[in-house]
Amino acid sequence: MARDRMIGAAIFATLLALPLLLPLVGADYLMGLLIKAMLLAIAAISLDLIIGQGGMVSLGHAAFIGVGAYTAAIALESGIEEILILLALTLAVTALVALITGALALRTSGVYFLMITLAFGQMIYFTFTSLAAYGGDDGLTLWSLATLFGSDVVQNGEGLYFFVLATLLATWAGVHRIGLSRFGRVLRAARDNPQRAEVMGYPITRYRLVAYVIAACIAGVSGLLMMQYAEFVSPAIATWQRSGDLIVAVVLGGLGTRNGALLGAFFIVLMEEILSSLLHEWRLIYGPLLVILVLYAKGGLADLMAPRAKGAG
Amino acid sequence: MSLTLFLILCLNGLQYGLLLFLIAAGLTLVFGVMGFINLAHGVQYMVGAYLIFAFTGLTGSFALALPLSLLAALAIGLLLEYAVFRHLYARPHLDQVLATFGIIIFLNELAKVLFGPTTLSIETPAFLSGAIQLTEQLRYPVYRLATIGVGLAVAIGLFATISYTRIGMLVRAGSTTPEMVAALGVNVTQLFRVVFGVGAMLAGFAGIIAAPIFAIEPGMGDNILIIAFVVIIIGGVGSIGGAFVAAILVGLIDTLGRSVATDLMSLFFGPSMANQVGPALASMLIYILMAAILVFRPKGLLPAKGVVA
Numbered sequence: 072m073a074r075d076r077m078i079g080a081a082i083f084a085t086l087l088a089l090p091l092l093l094p095l096v097g098a099d100y101l102m103g104l105l106i107k108a109m110l111l112a113i114a115a116i117s118l119d120l121i122i123g124q125g126g127m128v129s130l131g132h133a134a135f136i137g138v139g140a141y142t143a144a145i146a147l148e149s150g151i152e153e154i155l156i157l158l159a160l161t162l163a164v165t166a167l168v169a170l171i172t173g174a175l176a177l178r179t180s181g182v183y184f185l186m187i188t189l190a191f192g193q194m195i196y197f198t199f200t201s202l203a204a205y206g207g208d209d210g211l212t213l214w215s216l217a218t219l220f221g222s223d224v225v226q227n228g229e230g231l232y233f234f235v236l237a238t239l240l241a242t243w244a245g246v247h248r249i250g251l252s253r254f255g256r257v258l259r260a261a262r263d264n265p266q267r268a269e270v271m272g273y274p275i276t277r278y279r280l281v282a283y284v285i286a287a288c289i290a291g292v293s294g295l296l297m298m299q300y301a302e303f304v305s306p307a308i309a310t311w312q313r314s315g316d317l318i319v320a321v322v323l324g325g326l327g328t329r330n331g332a333l334l335g336a337f338f339i340v341l342m343e344e345i346l347s348s349l350l351h352e353w354r355l356i357y358g359p360l361l362v363i364l365v366l367y368a369k370g371g372l373a374d375l376m377a378p379r380a381k382g383a384g
Numbered sequence: 385m386s387l388t389l390f391l392i393l394c395l396n397g398l399q400y401g402l403l404l405f406l407i408a409a410g411l412t413l414v415f416g417v418m419g420f421i422n423l424a425h426g427v428q429y430m431v432g433a434y435l436i437f438a439f440t441g442l443t444g445s446f447a448l449a450l451p452l453s454l455l456a457a458l459a460i461g462l463l464l465e466y467a468v469f470r471h472l473y474a475r476p477h478l479d480q481v482l483a484t485f486g487i488i489i490f491l492n493e494l495a496k497v498l499f500g501p502t503t504l505s506i507e508t509p510a511f512l513s514g515a516i517q518l519t520e521q522l523r524y525p526v527y528r529l530a531t532i533g534v535g536l537a538v539a540i541g542l543f544a545t546i547s548y549t550r551i552g553m554l555v556r557a558g559s560t561t562p563e564m565v566a567a568l569g570v571n572v573t574q575l576f577r578v579v580f581g582v583g584a585m586l587a588g589f590a591g592i593i594a595a596p597i598f599a600i601e602p603g604m605g606d607n608i609l610i611i612a613f614v615v616i617i618i619g620g621v622g623s624i625g626g627a628f629v630a631a632i633l634v635g636l637i638d639t640l641g642r643s644v645a646t647d648l649m650s651l652f653f654g655p656s657m658a659n660q661v662g663p664a665l666a667s668m669l670i671y672i673l674m675a676a677i678l679v680f681r682p683k684g685l686l687p688a689k690g691v692v693a
Contacts, residue, residue: 122478128481175675175678175679176678178678178682179617179678179682181477182415182421182477182621183617183621185421185477185481186613186614186616187617187674187678189610189613190610190613190617190671190674191671193607193610193671194667194668194671197664197667197668198664198668201660201663201664201667203660204660311606311610312489312606315481315485318481318482318485319482319485322478322479322482352493352496352497354489354490354492354493355490355493357486357489358486358487358488358489358490358491358493359486359490360486361483361486361489362483362486362487362490364482365475365479365482365483365486366468366471366472366483
């Protein structure tokens, strides 16, 4: 546990210090890359809550990023610019969508759950493509962006960087707290032995549903920030391939570890950046690389750093 | 809506449903027998379509290209099984998802590199072109009728094989208690390979017969894979009969829904609103159906006995 916190602290200290160093090497581009990586990391940590701790493999998590992004974009278009209000709206809408789809999906488990979350994710994706008033397939370019208390500090550059970093830190700490709490324990108990947890009197479906909704809300927030960063939103934000990428991040990093999900997300963003600069058809490398990693590197990146029993909170 | 239009839509829906069945059958068998979740199954559909495109280009004849494409689809399926999938049977589902996800990424990109990112198409084979006068007002393309016929024939063949042959018996036994089948001296590895090969070939076959009707493009297998999942959930995992019923149901509802939804919505809303809500609702119909089935029959319409997910 202490080791987890130390590695986490080291990561966040680095992220905090980087903007001070980056201008020296004149790298706006790197800052953008880091923001992208942190946004993916927020979503990946939330997914790890349900996959790593809850044992629920969802292949539709990117849909909630989309729900968050579209909720915020539509609210922006109708004139609401305060980011805290947008945040509240995003949380409310994502929670509602997750509550409905989660309650249905959790009537099953295992592979059925995976297929159903994938199907619901796809349904949400098609809903976005049919929003003709908001760009349909092509997406929506935003002419105004969210403000914080009327100031444009969170619209780009360092202001946005630190806002995203703060959100990432809050996510990390929040999910960490959940892992330590009684709620987290029940969640992991239900993952390891559902019958036993149920016999002990825990309504495990309700626990799972709450975890599912929390994870969806966090993903929704990352969607809101992705919209703010890209100044654009399109259905592409919610494709099932993005859900796949999130799973890759979580598994590469090592299940049930915040640092793992975080590093996994950074690894994906950096690798895509590096591979795609080397080769336009970089997916020809990325695909087989995944297969090789699955076949030969169980346990993920985090295991390489901290060899210990898997799945601890 | 006129009766003629309704009939045409029903035939189209039936045809789409049979196509879905060819894909879902392989998926549900592979999952039922091996407990293996193969996301790359949809890619086999794409592979089939590209193979028939390439072979018709080479040989100039659909009839010649068909067996060649089928064999190639089988070979590619078996190659993937040998190189990657067989190492994953004993792994957790999450690993299977990741590795097959990697295969999808690779093959989609490979199709883009080899054939370009634009959509391709092939002509309807000459001996199946033209249309038949079904009723006084209804002319229907021969090719589409032929795919319905072939789809039904394959479905019946599959039923018969699974219900009445030795290999079918092993498949049924393997899907309930694989350990027992192995203990009785059956070469389970071989059985897995056969099932996998047949599944891959069926998906490839679906891609082949779909090629003259739909556009051939990279990633075309991904969407149909997700619909096939919906079919499997509605029908019950591991159940061929369930997959058949669900596939036809999904095919009909999707096809009819897309043409009726806008008209139906204009009964409730103004025309502009209906034009927006209609298509959105139509594309959601099958998912709504899936949700409804989940509420009332969480195990699907015709669940297979003893399959453990």
